[in-house]
Every structure is written in structure tokens, then in C-alpha cells.
Amino acid sequence: MSFTKLDDLGRRLEALGHALSILGADEATHMAIGGGEKRAEAMAHLAGMHHAQATAPEIGDWIEAARSEDLTEDQKLALGEFEREYRNATCLPTEFVQRRTTATMRSEQLWRELRAKGDWDSFLPALEGVVSLVREEAALRSAATGLGPYDALMDQYDPGNRVADIDAVFADLKSFLKDFLPTALSVQEERLARRPRQALNAPYPIEKQRELGLAAMRAVGFDFTHGSLAVSHHPFCGGVPTDVRMTTRYRTDEFLTSLMGVLHETGHALYEQGLPKNWSHWPLGKARGMGIHESQSLFVEMQIARSAEFWDYMLPLVHQYLGDDAIPGWGIADILNEVNFIERGYIRVDADEVTYPLHVILRYELEQDLVTGKLEASQIPEAWDARMTEYLGISTINDPKDGPMQDVHWPAGAFGYFPSYTLGAMIAAQLGAAMEKDIPDMGDQMRRGEFGAINQWRADRIWTQASRYSTPDLITRATGEPLNADHFKAHLRKRYGRA
Structure with missing residues (x-):
């Protein structure tokens, strides 16, 4: 049977992917500096083997032949995902992939060198080359999928998401946030006038912070028989579902950044640990896109860990x-003042829950214009500044370092990824609203440190579904309605608005 051949292929690809994931996690956490050259060589060979097997010409024949076989419902869905992944892997000619890899690697290297200097002019030629290649890639993917150019890029990260739908949702959210931000800042100012922010009693020893983080992970349901916590320069959740490798970083002058980061990454880890084991070697058994993955991390971080009930x-x-004496005299209100502090800022990764979506919407709008040719790379600083001024009331016109040079995504050629961040926040809020209807005492359960019912609800609707459905369909099935910005707006009003 041809499906059996696809099943065997899935097991081989899973084994190679497993090795690459663990080697990558080890490189970021434990590898000695002198091991870098050989590690890169080993991973390059494994990645080459993975790509060669995933793009073998006979796979197309197996997929076509399997259509006429007597398959179970799960196998039919798996066949669809095999086909989608094969199409995505083979629609770009090898010659193009080589050109793109060379250009994006050089662009990233220049970005690392020139960002600190804010040297936009020296960086621009490399970025122009990347944008040209992204337009070429969008056209190739569009031809292979029948989707619009930007939709074809976005579909790699969140299958099923379309500009026509997201434009309307983001326009609604943008309008709300531009009006709501001044109100939220005013409410915060009034609150802090009554109860000012408290000083932290540092230092906080790293080992004690680690034990606190492990306790938080254990409380919200992390399975330590299938995962671990380490330290890395940039926190991440990697590894494989049976061996999740989570990391954080520590500062001794404060502990909340690390703790909230641990909880965010635990959200990713719970999703990976909850994926169906019997499908793990099929594309069907993988997480359903970046927006859903981000919704699971943000659910833990935002819906749970920034709430009074959790604290x-x-x-x-x-x-x-x-x-x-770690935080002498602090109450829950003082903790919430810190973890829910909002401000207008230049840097996306440092942004709070209210302003973050505006950073993402800005990038989403600009990169669409870049892909369609409506905007050229040389025009980015002015277009960026116009939106920063309109959306956040701050200017970046003379500060490319903290403006359009701050993210690695465009230098790396990753167009279509940014929407996932804010879609994740919106999905998390919508999941929370649906969950509260089914678990009305959810807040009381959190106060008691009981997260079993909360996790089971997400396991039933998200984790065990893996990639059975497109992102929009999965949201609708999980919550009873399509993606709706009203839930995220209600969440922000409740937390940051006037009572």
C-alpha cells in the first residue's frame, strides 16, 4: 500500500527531526564552544538527509496512489497533510533555495553587525536583495498552491489563515487599541498614584529562582518525565514531545522576568506534551501552526499567570x-502592578499586552506592501515612522536601530510570520472566554493551584486535535465561533480599563 510507504517515510523523517531537535537544543544549552564546527557539520548532514527524503520524487506518486486506497478517517486527514508538506517542500527549485539561503545568511550577518550602529544605509542593499527573493518565493508558492502571494507565505506558518479574514480582524483591533491605550495609561496612572510601584529586594540567587520556576512549571502541569529546564541566551521551547527542552535566563536583580518567561515557555511545552502519541510520525500529529502554538503559551502567561487568582x-x-524578605510588604496588587505594567515603547519584544498587537499590526501591514511591491525597502523607515507615530504616538524616524532594524525576521526572509503573534493573543483570550463558560469556577481552581480541569479542556479541544483542522477551523471547533476580536478586547478592558 502506498499509504504504508508514507507511514514508513514519516517514521524516518521523525527520527531525523528528533535528532536535529535534540542536537539543536543541546547546542544552545550545554555544548562546549569548541564543538561548534563539528556540530554544524553533523546537523547540516542530517538536515540534508531529511530534505532529500522529504522531497523524493516518488512521494508524489505515493500520495496520488494512496487516494484510491481504503483509508481510515485519520489516514485520509494524514494524507492531506502529507500532500501539503510535500507541496511546500518541493515548490521552490533547488537553485532558488540556494540563492535565498546565501542572501538571508549574509543579510542576517550584516544585520547583527549594523543594527547596534543603526546603520540603515549600509544594511539596505542586503535587505533589498532579500525582499526581491521574498517576492519571488511568494510567486512560486502562489503558483503551487493557488493562493495569493502573501497568503501563500502566511500559510506556511498558519495553514488556513487568509488576508481577507485577518485584515478585518486586525482593523477592528487596531481601531480599538488606538482609542483604548490612552484610557489604560490613565487608569494605570491613577492606580499607581494610590499604590506606587514597590522596590525589589535583590539580589535573587539563580538557584532559588530556578526552584521557584520548577515549582511553577509543576503546578501548571508540566510533565518532568518528558521534559526539562535549562539556561540559554534566548529562552525557547524545543526538543520533541517526548523530551521537551525548555530554557530560561536569569537576572539576579529581579525574578519576575525569568518566572514569566518560564510560564510562557511552559505553555508551549504543555501543547507539545499533549499532542497525540500515535500520530507523532505523521504531519497530522504535529502542532497546528504558530498562531495556535503562541495561543497556548500566551494562555498560560496572560490568561493564567498575570491574573490575581493565579497570584x-x-x-x-x-x-x-x-x-x-524577597518582596517585603508586597501584596498581590504590587505583583500585578509589575507584571501588568503598560507603556508606549519602541521595542516589540519588550512591549506589554496592550501595545504589543500594534507593533505586530504595523509589521503585518508593511510586509504585505513589500511583498506586493506597493512599498520598496528604501521606503521602510518613513512608512514605519508614520505608523509608529499614528499607532503609538512615538517617532522612530532618526532611530532605525529601535525602528525597522530591531527584528531579525525581515533580514532572515521570514515574511508572513508576524501575524501569528497577535493571532495567538486573540485566540488565547477567546479560549479563555469559552473555558469560563464550561468551568465557571476556573478562578477558584487557580487560587487553589488546581490546573487539571483547565488543561484537560485545552487537551480535548486543541492539543489532541494536532493538525486535523486548519487554524480557523480549529478555533471555531474549540470555541464555537470564528476568531473574534471582541474576546481579546473584553480581556483588555477587564484587566486595564475602568471598573
Whole structure:
């Protein structure tokens, strides 16, 4: 049977992917510096083997032949995902992939060198080359999929998402946030006038912070028989579902950044650990796109870990692991003042829950214009500044370092990825609203440190579904309605608006 051949292929690709994931996680956490050259060589060979097997010409014949076989419903869905992945892997000619790889690697190297200097003019030629290649890639993917050029790029990250749908949702959200931000800042100012932010009693020993993070992970359901926590320069969740490799980083002058980062990455880890084991070697058994993955991390970080109910449970653990004098005199209100502090800022990765979506929408709008040719790379600084001024009331016209040079995505050629970040926040809020209807005492359960029912709800609707459905269909099935910005707006009003 041809499906059996695809099943065997899936197992071989899973084994190679497993090795690459663990080697990559080890490189970022434990590898000695002298091991870099040989590690890169080993991973390059494994990646080459993976690509060669995933793009073998006979796979197309197997997919076509399997259509006429007597397949179960799961196998039919798996066949569709095999076909989608094969099309995505083979629609770009080898010659193009080589040109793109060379250009993006050089662009990233220049970006790392020139970003600190804010030297836009020296960086621009490399970025222009990348944008040209992205337009070429969009055309190739569009021809292979029948989608519009930007839709074809975006479909790699969130299958099923379309500009026609997201434009309307983002326009609604953008309008709301531009009006809501001044209100939220005013409410915060009034609150801080009544109860000013408190000083932290540093230092916080790293080992004690680690134990606190492990306790938080354990509380929200992380399975330590199938995962671990390490340290890396940039926090990430990697590895494989049976061996999730989570990382964080520490500062001794404060502990909240690391703790919130740990909880965010735990959200990713819970999703990976909850994927169906019997489909793990099929594309069907993988996580459904970046927007859904981000929704799971943000659900833990935003819906759970930045709530008063969670801190009813967590605050005693802070005292237990960091000591009674860690935050002397602090109450839950003081913690919330810190973890929910909002401000207008230049840097996306440092942005708060209210302003972050505006950073993403800005990039989403600009990169669409770049892909269609409506905007040229040389025009980015002015277009960026116009939107920053309109959306956030701050100018970046003379600051490319903290403006259009701040992200690695465009230098690396990753167009179509940015929407996933804000879609994740919106999906998380919509999941939370649906969950509260089914688990009305959800807040009380969090106060008691009971997360079993909360996790089971997400396991049933998201984790165990893996890639059975497109992103929009999965949202509708999980919550009873398509993606709706009203839930995210209600979440922000409740947390940051006037009572």
C-alpha cells in the first residue's frame, strides 16, 4: 500500500527531526564552544538527509496512489497533510533555495553587525536583495498552491489563515487599541498614584529562582518525565514531545522576568506534551501552526499567570523559594502592578499586552506592501515612522536601530510570520472566554493551584486535535465561533480599563 510507504517515510523523517531537535537544543544549552564546527557539520548532514527524503520524487506518486486506497478517517486527514508538506517542500527549485539561503545568511550577518550602529544605509542593499527573493518565493508558492502571494507565505506558518479574514480582524483591533491605550495609561496612572510601584529586594540567587520556576512549571502541569529546564541566551521551547527542552535566563536583580518567561515557555511545552502519541510520525500529529502554538503559551502567561487568582496561589511560593524578605510588604496588587505594567515603547519584544498587537499590526501591514511591491525597502523607515507615530504616538524616524532594524525576521526572509503573534493573543483570550463558560469556577481552581480541569479542556479541544483542522477551523471547533476580536478586547478592558 502506498499509504504504508508514507507511514514508513514519516517514521524516518521523525527520527531525523528528533535528532536535529535534540542536537539543536543541546547546542544552545550545554555544548562546549569548541564543538561548534563539528556540530554544524553533523546537523547540516542530517538536515540534508531529511530534505532529500522529504522531497523524493516518488512521494508524489505515493500520495496520488494512496487516494484510491481504503483509508481510515485519520489516514485520509494524514494524507492531506502529507500532500501539503510535500507541496511546500518541493515548490521552490533547488537553485532558488540556494540563492535565498546565501542572501538571508549574509543579510542576517550584516544585520547583527549594523543594527547596534543603526546603520540603515549600509544594511539596505542586503535587505533589498532579500525582499526581491521574498517576492519571488511568494510567486512560486502562489503558483503551487493557488493562493495569493502573501497568503501563500502566511500559510506556511498558519495553514488556513487568509488576508481577507485577518485584515478585518486586525482593523477592528487596531481601531480599538488606538482609542483604548490612552484610557489604560490613565487608569494605570491613577492606580499607581494610590499604590506606587514597590522596590525589589535583590539580589535573587539563580538557584532559588530556578526552584521557584520548577515549582511553577509543576503546578501548571508540566510533565518532568518528558521534559526539562535549562539556561540559554534566548529562552525557547524545543526538543520533541517526548523530551521537551525548555530554557530560561536569569537576572539576579529581579525574578519576575525569568518566572514569566518560564510560564510562557511552559505553555508551549504543555501543547507539545499533549499532542497525540500515535500520530507523532505523521504531519497530522504535529502542532497546528504558530498562531495556535503562541495561543497556548500566551494562555498560560496572560490568561493564567498575570491574573490575581493565579497570584493568590503563587505568592506564597515566592516566599517559600526566595525567602520571606524577597518582596517585603508586597501584596498581590504590587505583583500585578509589575507584571501588568503598560507603556508606549519602541521595542516589540519588550512591549506589554496592550501595545504589543500594534507593533505586530504595523509589521503585518508593511510586509504585505513589500511583498506586493506597493512599498520598496528604501521606503521602510518613513512608512514605519508614520505608523509608529499614528499607532503609538512615538517617532522612530532618526532611530532605525529601535525602528525597522530591531527584528531579525525581515533580514532572515521570514515574511508572513508576524501575524501569528497577535493571532495567538486573540485566540488565547477567546479560549479563555469559552473555558469560563464550561468551568465557571476556573478562578477558584487557580487560587487553589488546581490546573487539571483547565488543561484537560485545552487537551480535548486543541492539543489532541494536532493538525486535523486548519487554524480557523480549529478555533471555531474549540470555541464555537470564528476568531473574534471582541474576546481579546473584553480581556483588555477587564484587566486595564475602568471598573
